[in-house]
Amino acid sequence: MCAILTGIPLGVICSTNPRLAKFVLYVASITMTIPSVALFGLMIPVLSLIGQGIGFLPAVTALALYAQLPIIRNTYTAISNIDPALREAAKGMGMTTLERLRRVEIPIALPIIMAGVRMAVVINIGIAAVSAYIGAGGLGKIISRGIAQSDTAQIVAGAILVSVLAIIADYGIGGIQHLLTPKGLRTRSSARGRRVEPQSALSGTPSDFKQRQS
Amino acid sequence: MITLRALTKHFPGSLAPVVAGIDLDIGKGEICVLLGPSGCGKTTTLKMINRLIQPTSGKIFIDGRDTDEFDVVELRRRIGYVIQQIGLFPNMTVEENISVVPSLLGWDKAKARARAAELLEIVALEPSMYLSRYPRDLSGGQQQRVGVARALATDPPVMLMDEPFGAIDPINRSLIQDEFLRIQTRVRKTIVFVSHDIDEAVKMADKIAIFRNGHLEQVDSPDNILARPNNAFVAGFVGSDKALKRLRLRSAGQVATHGDCVIRAGQRSEVADELMTRHGLGAIVIVDDQGKPMGFFSKEQADSEAFTLSADQALPLPGAVKLEDDLRSVVSSMFASGSSWLPAIDQQGRFRGYLVQSAIEQLVRDSA
Numbered sequence: 001m002c003a004i005l006t007g008i009p010l011g012v013i014c015s016t017n018p019r020l021a022k023f024v025l026y027v028a029s030i031t032m033t034i035p036s037v038a039l040f041g042l043m044i045p046v047l048s049l050i051g052q053g054i055g056f057l058p059a060v061t062a063l064a065l066y067a068q069l070p071i072i073r074n075t076y077t078a079i080s081n082i083d084p085a086l087r088e089a090a091k092g093m094g095m096t097t098l099e100r101l102r103r104v105e106i107p108i109a110l111p112i113i114m115a116g117v118r119m120a121v122v123i124n125i126g127i128a129a130v131s132a133y134i135g136a137g138g139l140g141k142i143i144s145r146g147i148a149q150s151d152t153a154q155i156v157a158g159a160i161l162v163s164v165l166a167i168i169a170d171y172g173i174g175g176i177q178h179l180l181t182p183k184g185l186r187t188r189s190s191a192r193g194r195r196v197e198p199q200s201a202l203s204g205t206p207s208d209f210k211q212r213q214s
Numbered sequence: 215m216i217t218l219r220a221l222t223k224h225f226p227g228s229l230a231p232v233v234a235g236i237d238l239d240i241g242k243g244e245i246c247v248l249l250g251p252s253g254c255g256k257t258t259t260l261k262m263i264n265r266l267i268q269p270t271s272g273k274i275f276i277d278g279r280d281t282d283e284f285d286v287v288e289l290r291r292r293i294g295y296v297i298q299q300i301g302l303f304p305n306m307t308v309e310e311n312i313s314v315v316p317s318l319l320g321w322d323k324a325k326a327r328a329r330a331a332e333l334l335e336i337v338a339l340e341p342s343m344y345l346s347r348y349p350r351d352l353s354g355g356q357q358q359r360v361g362v363a364r365a366l367a368t369d370p371p372v373m374l375m376d377e378p379f380g381a382i383d384p385i386n387r388s389l390i391q392d393e394f395l396r397i398q399t400r401v402r403k404t405i406v407f408v409s410h411d412i413d414e415a416v417k418m419a420d421k422i423a424i425f426r427n428g429h430l431e432q433v434d435s436p437d438n439i440l441a442r443p444n445n446a447f448v449a450g451f452v453g454s455d456k457a458l459k460r461l462r463l464r465s466a467g468q469v470a471t472h473g474d475c476v477i478r479a480g481q482r483s484e485v486a487d488e489l490m491t492r493h494g495l496g497a498i499v500i501v502d503d504q505g506k507p508m509g510f511f512s513k514e515q516a517d518s519e520a521f522t523l524s525a526d527q528a529l530p531l532p533g534a535v536k537l538e539d540d541l542r543s544v545v546s547s548m549f550a551s552g553s554s555w556l557p558a559i560d561q562q563g564r565f566r567g568y569l570v571q572s573a574i575e576q577l578v579r580d581s582a
Contacts, residue, residue, distance in 0.1 A: 001318055008553035083299070083301075085297060085299030085300070085301040086301050086303060086304075088266070088297060088299075088300075088301060089295070089299075089300075089301025089303075090299060090301075090303075091266060091290070092264055092266055092290055092297070092374075093290060093291070093295060093314055093315055093364075094287045094288070094289070094291035094292075094315065094318065095287075095314075095318065099318065103306075103314070104303050104305070105302075107305040108303075108304065108305050110266065142358075182305035182306075182347065183305075184304045184305050184306065184348030184349065184350060185304055185305055193494070214229030
């Protein structure tokens with residue numbers, strides 16, 4: 001949620017300023033490459049300063065950072081890939097930059113922005129499981145306990161639950177994505193269900209991500 | 215209405231200016247076509263009028279007011295803008311697309327809706343069918359009609375059109391051009407129209423401005439451009455078939471003559487002979503009571519013997535053309551029929567005059 005609130009505006013701002021875009025995407029990419037366990041570890045000393053070294057807050061902060069890249073990148077790509085003719089028409093008709101974003105560019109970019117959000121959520125569910133190690137609880141606890149006790153059944157149960165959660169979230173957001181897609185842009189075959197699969201800046205299916213995280 | 219003074223655009227980094235000191239006056243209600251090969255500065259000139267491109271130097275006045283005095287957003291809302299790529303917003307219905315500028319100006323919904331419906335009528339699209347459609351459901355020609363309707367939404371006095379019909383297939387292009395000219399007779403906008411197609415320019419323009427390398431080579435009426443090109447470049451651009459192009463600028467009604475030189479059934483052949491001699495014609499049309507042509511008698515027929523004329527003896531007409539047909543199609547029918555003259559008829563089918571090949575040839579040869 002936090003990541004949506006910061007990521008989308010950042011992406012929009014990036015689309016109006018190519019130099020800033022390069023910098024922001026670079027930083028977000030670096031964040032993405034930090035292994036999750038290491039990032040959680042880094043959070044401990046930093047947030048210990050305010051007495052929140054372990055538990056919920058560092059977990060959420062780390063997850064928000066991870067979610068930035070897909071959201072910023074998709075927002076940025078979606079808006080900068082809008083047909084220049086539309087931008088020219090909008091400008092020529094006397095729209096200000098804000099009017100253009102609000103009435104034309106963001107509505108058209110929305111499906112791809114939402115694809116970024118969807119991807120971020122699925123990534124985060126995978127990473128969140130790891131946050132059990134810094135005492136954030138959740139489904140990850142079942143897995144980590146299973147590892148500690150060498151109990152395969154517990155590990156599998158936890159992994160399946162995480163997967164199921166990821167799949168449900170993926171479908172759910174897919175539905176929202178479809179609803180938010182302006183009618184004039186919906187593909188006819190996706191009248192219902194989640195056949196909308198817009199190309200995104202980060203390619204890969206949800207299951208790829210889970211494999212990468214585990 | 216629109217005045218350009220010493221207008222210049224020099225993009226940083228390029229050697230020569232794209233537009234170099236252009237002076238141009240466009241009158242109210244006129245269609246001025248900016249014509250030239252690509253890269254000649256015509257589109258840049260157009261975009262400087264609504265300040266999508268900022269001039270390096272020079273002034274643009276609309277109705278005597280310097281465009282630099284306007285707020286740029288306000289200026290653009292007062293100028294209709296149509297582009298080749300059409301640029302309808304895919305996330306909006308036809309109605310919403312047409313209502314973009316009205317809604318930016320804060321019109322209420324009902325008024326904007328009524329206006330959108332009215333405009334669709336004007337561009338010959340059935341409002342009840344098209345208002346709620348999305349652009350992707352329309353053909354290219356229909357989309358550009360909506361594009362034109364959108365530009366007309368707030369009834370701006372000035373319209374800028376950047377090769378508006380360039381992406382439409384030839385058959386539909388000619389239709390939409392006719393349609394647009396019909397709309398123009400109704401709305402009388404001052405229009406700056408960019409084109410690289412001489413045929414389109416001749417058809418649409420009241421005035422053609424021919425560009426080359428950022429300079430104006432000639433600014434004149436289509437007929438003058440075709441009849442009297444200023445220099446070799448303009449002559450080359452208008453092409454070697456300029457005589458045929460000029461034919462398109464005139465209608466049959468302007469050339470049809472001797473509308474009163476007719477005979478009716480029951481008259482004597484001597485009368486017909488005398489009429490033909492007086493008017494210098496080689497044939498005479500016989501008309502019925504309503505004035506509709508039924509056939510003709512040749513000079514030889516009338517000369518050879520004296521008789522009372524009747525429709526049965528008349529030779530069949532070689533065809534007929536309407537007064538509003540352009541001379542190009544008249545000449546085409548003339549070649550097809552093999553006749554050196556054709557009768558011209560009005561909307562009701564009444565005979566209105568003779569179109570004689572030699573008169574048309576004379577017209578083309580004259581530098582009118």
